[in-house]
Amino acid sequence: MNLASSNSISAQPGRTIRFRIKRCDGPGKPSYWQAFSVSPEAGANVLSCLQQIAANPVTADGQRTTPVVWDAGCLEEVCGACTMVINGKARQSCSCLVDQYAPNDGDEITLEPMSKFPVVRDLWVDRSRMFHNLKRVKAWVPIDGTYNLGAGPRESHEQQERRYALSTCMTCGCCLEACPQFLPEANANKWDTSFVGAQVLGQAHLFNLHQTGEQLASDRLDVLMGQGGVSDCGNSQNCVKVCPKHIPLTESIAALGRAVAVHSVKRWFTSK
Amino acid sequence: MAQQRVIVVGGGLAGLAATIRLAESGIGVDLFSMVPVKRSHSVCAQGGINACNEVARQQGYSEYEHFDETIYGGDFLADQPPVLEMANFAPKIIDLLDRMGVPFNRTNEGFRDLRLFGGSLFKRTHFAGATTGQQLIYALDEQARRWEAEGRVAKYEFWEFLWPVIEDGRCVGIVAQDMRTMQIRAFRADAVVMATGGCGLVYGKSTNSVICTGAAAARCFQAGVWYGNPEMIQVHPTAIPGADKLRLMSESARGEGGRVWVPRKKGESRRPKDIPEAERYYFLEERYPKYGNIVPRDIATREIFQICVSEGMGVDGENQVYLDLSHKDPEYLTRKLGGILEIYEKFVGVDPRFEPMKIFPAVHYSMGGLWTRYERGSYQPASPLPGHKSGSRAPIGAEIGQGMQPGSPINMQTNIDGLYAFGEVNFAYHGANRLGANALLSCIFDGLFCGKSVENYVRDVVASKGQADQVPQGAYDRVVAQEEAKQKRLMDTVGRGEVAPEINPYQIHKELGTEMTAACTVVKSGPRLEQALKRVEELKERFARARLSDSAAWTNQSFSYARAVGDMLTIAEAIVKGSAVRKESRGAHYRTDFPERDDAHFMKTTVAKFDPASAQVSVELVGVDASLVQPRKRDYTGKSAGGSVEKKAAASPAAV
Incomplete structure (x- = not known):
């Protein structure tokens, strides 16, 4: 927390700022740029400015256009929906304060859809690949059923804290956008052989840490041992730098790297 | 015979819990959500989830006291038997979530930690960091994904619910729209569970997510589902x-x-x-x-x-x-x-x-919602007991089935057969005011406990009346045609000239939010409500002339938004009318012209009904089942006098 970042001190009231937005009308359509002038209200963030644009979609040079499309949910940086590339960096737009990004009259903010996922329209991308990968690594605890069978396993405070940190992953995709090895794959058939990325590695690690979840550890490691698995990580460590929830993703990658090594030796000896 | 299928609309805690329960019983589930279910509004809940637990029990707490607190906190407006069942069932829910791997905070010995929360003197709130809702929904999301991987659950994410298909008084499916391709189509189902949450956006800005427009509930309401206690809106x-x-x-x-x-x-x-x-x-x-x-x-x-x-x-x-x-x-x-x-x-x-x-x-939670039924359980005292003295011995144990009959097909079923309402979208558990950390509980309780009711309905009732695949296609085609016409009417306004503020859906919504916040939240009065009703009428008239600015046949977000504005206006009318009819003050509902609670006239549910012919909302009063515990004055000021800050905070009933 830093007093210097206080908006009430630095931002110029009554200013007009510009949004340069990379737009696209739909899959397979060309991208194009449009600029919009916005007079941000007090405390505005990128989403509230997009709401203004949607209510009156006129470009900076006075052309009527269609409202910009974007994805949003909680607006509290906990659902992950509103992730986009802002001034070149992926982050949630709800917590992106305009007073900090564009404090002066005439300042410009650039918005682009994430580049690693197919665009649905404008700033809205299709992240179903992330959910598909969760299925592949069986990112769940294999409980016997929902009937009453008493409490779950006891757990130390430290273990709970480790799991909680991993479990705050909101599937936003920032780590994948920043990763040099995670490639956009328009063809869903390539998803299973292309690098899975930090998001799903963190989740695989999370469930391997749970006493019951561990029962599927072998299945998870089988997936992560193959092509596109943990060994495809290039160790740029970008993921951990951009994660909005400060999840220690590189620790998960290291832990899984070790587990996969042991697992593959075991597999070799038992030739399963 | 084709496999029996149930549609669940909404993938928050209530919808996911229902999905898991139904999938487990062998029934196929089609799960519809406007967002990937993991991003549902349940993620926003911070504080925790209430349940009696071993430590509190040994200190004198009980499921019965949890029940009593909930009824008292709700100012005696909730029907009592379902609340008793929920409190008795609560500890099983915590155990299940624990088994699913929710990282509940831990004590030194590795047990689940507990915190003190509004409306209780006992620590009975389980929590996972400062994002309990997020952690709970992730656990349920993971289990639903497991069933999806096994082919028992099909997800329809980025699909918007448009209308229930009701044939011969029975719900046999829905019509929905793909938010990307804009395709409108019908889906057959032997039962439909609405789990679509609250309606905070009726107030413009609230603590709710952008998807919490209440439109899905409003559409059911307009299709004939009753709406209970619309005026009960919690403000934080x-x-x-x-x-x-x-x-x-x-x-x-x-x-x-x-x-x-x-x-x-x-x-x-x-x-x-x-x-x-x-x-x-x-x-x-x-x-x-x-x-x-x-x-x-x-x-x-x-x-x-x-x-x-x-x-x-x-x-x-x-x-x-x-x-x-x-x-x-x-x-x-x-x-x-x-x-x-x-x-x-x-x-x-x-x-x-x-x-x-x-x-x-800020507007935070809707205690009111779609009106639902239940079958009373085995606990039926000769006369209601006096209020429970905190920490004293409970009059009954916590066996399941004392409040509601487990598995009864009518539990949390609306007035339409086969159409259920689970979680915040129903009106059942929180009366006139919700206690903090009871919301997560009621959502999951509905999904798990009443999920069994849906299963039984599908198995027994449908077996006698026939499966949804026997219903004539015309029943579905009619609703599709209705929705296509609605879309055409709005889309045809694009390019018809300037979108003046008066007929701009964004502006209409903004003005609705301002008016509802001013007239219908914290302080209400007869004359102001009358004014608000006129204002809603005016906005409805303007909405009928509304003009859109995007004619795209692909991912047309502003069209979907505009359509929801129309539905929000309907819910707003029900909220205002419910507020006007309730000439008393109770829980979250405060009238300056009637500042006292009036049990003789208003310990009753306001039931709003929509007349399709006149498009008008009417409200009537229906008695509350208060057969378990006697009403008493709700007063949080006395006990905590001179107590610690923590205790006083604990005694104030509201949600975090």
Whole structure:
């Protein structure tokens, strides 16, 4: 927390700022740029400015256009929906304060859809690949059923804290956008052989840490041992730098790297 | 015979819990959601989930006391038997979530940790960091994904529910729209579960997610489903006003010494730090010398509202007051309140350790919702018992089936056969006011306990009346045609000239939110409600002439939004009319012209009904089942006099 970042001190009231937005009308359509002038209200963030644009979609040079499309949910940086590339960096737009990004009259903010996922329209991308990968690594605890069978396993405070940190992953995709090895794959058939990325590695690690979840550890490691698995990580460590929830993703990658090594030796000896 | 299928609309806690329960029983589930279910609004819940537990039990707490607290907190408006069942079932839910791997906070010995929460003197709230809702929904999301991988669950994400298909008084499917391709199509189902949450967006800005328009409930309402207690809307006293939404600021900021004030001079332009002590109006401390800033939430809410809306003394002429911690030691604040102060700094860009926060009450939760039925359980005392004395022996044990009959097909079924309402979208458990950390509970309880009811309905009732695949296609085609016509009417307005503010859906929604917030939240009165009703009528008339600005046949977000504005207007009308009919004050509903609770006339559910012929909403009063515990005055001020701050905070009933 830093007093210097206080908006009430630095931002110029009554200013007009510009949004340069990379737009696209739909899959397979060309991208194009449009600029919009916005007079941000007090405390505005990128989403509230997009709401203004949607209510009156006129470009900076006075052309009527269609409202910009974007994805949003909680607006509290906990659902992950509103992730986009802002001034070149992926982050949630709800917590992106305009007073900090564009404090002066005439300042410009650039918005682009994430580049690693197919665009649905404008700033809205299709992240179903992330959910598909969760299925592949069986990112769940294999409980016997929902009937009453008493409490779950006891757990130390430290273990709970480790799991909680991993479990705050909101599937936003920032780590994948920043990763040099995670490639956009328009063809869903390539998803299973292309690098899975930090998001799903963190989740695989999370469930391997749970006493019951561990029962599927072998299945998870089988997936992560193959092509596109943990060994495809290039160790740029970008993921951990951009994660909005400060999840220690590189620790998960290291832990899984070790587990996969042991697992593959075991597999070799038992030739399963 | 084709496999039996159930449609679940909404993938928050209630919808996911129902999905898992049904999938487990061998029934196929089609799960519809406007967002990937993992991003549903349940993620926003912070505080925790209530249930009796071993430690509290040995201290004298019981499931029965949890039941009594919930009824009392709800000011005796809830039908009592379902609440008893929920409280009795609650510990099983915590155990199940624990088995699913929810990282509940732990004690030194590795047991689940507990915290004190509003409305109880016992620690009965389980929590996972400061994001309990997120952690619970992730656990359920993972289990639903497991069933999806096994082919038992099919997800329809980015699909919007448009209308229930009702044939011969029975719900046999839905019509929905793909939000990307804009395709409108019908889906058959042997039963439909609505689990679509609250309607905060009717108030413009609230603590709710952008998807919480209440449109899905409004569409069921217009299709003939009754709506219970629409006027019961919970307002949280301290939220952070934002340009896009209102984010919660925890009550602990006041508990740790935060002072609420406004400048004495209207139109004050000096910075708060430059305003001398004598020119600050600490209105809570002056008006409530005994409790000061830690008056119960409903009082705090009402006073802040009065200062801004009625007295026009809000900071910078806006609806906001200062919540000031800047007189406290910054180190102390970081240690005690670090997490919540970071939220303020993240979204406002101001460090509250050095500058007063600006806060205002915000619409938070809808106790009212789709009207539902239930079958009474085995506990039926000859006459209602007096109020439970905290910590005393419970009159009954916590066996399942005493409140509601387990598996009865009518549990949480609306007045339409085969159409269920689970979670915040129903009206069943919270009466006139919800206790903090009871919302997550009621959602999961519905999904698990009443999921069994859906299963039985599908197996037994459908077996006698025939499966949905026997229903003539015409029943579905009619609804598809209705929705296509609705879409065409709105889309045809594109390019018909300028979108003047008067007929701009965004502007209509904004004005609706402003009006509803002013007339229908914290302080209501007969004349003001009449005015609000006229205003809603005017907005409806303007909406009929609304003009859109995007004719795209692909991912047309602004069209979908505009359509929801029309539905919000209908819910708004029900809220205003319910408020007008209820000529008393109870829980979250406060009328200046009727400031007292009036059990003789109004210990009743307001049931709103929609007449399709006239498109009018009517409201009638239906008796409450208060057969278990006698009503008594709801008064949180007495007990905690002289107690610790923590205890007083604990005694104020509201949600975090």
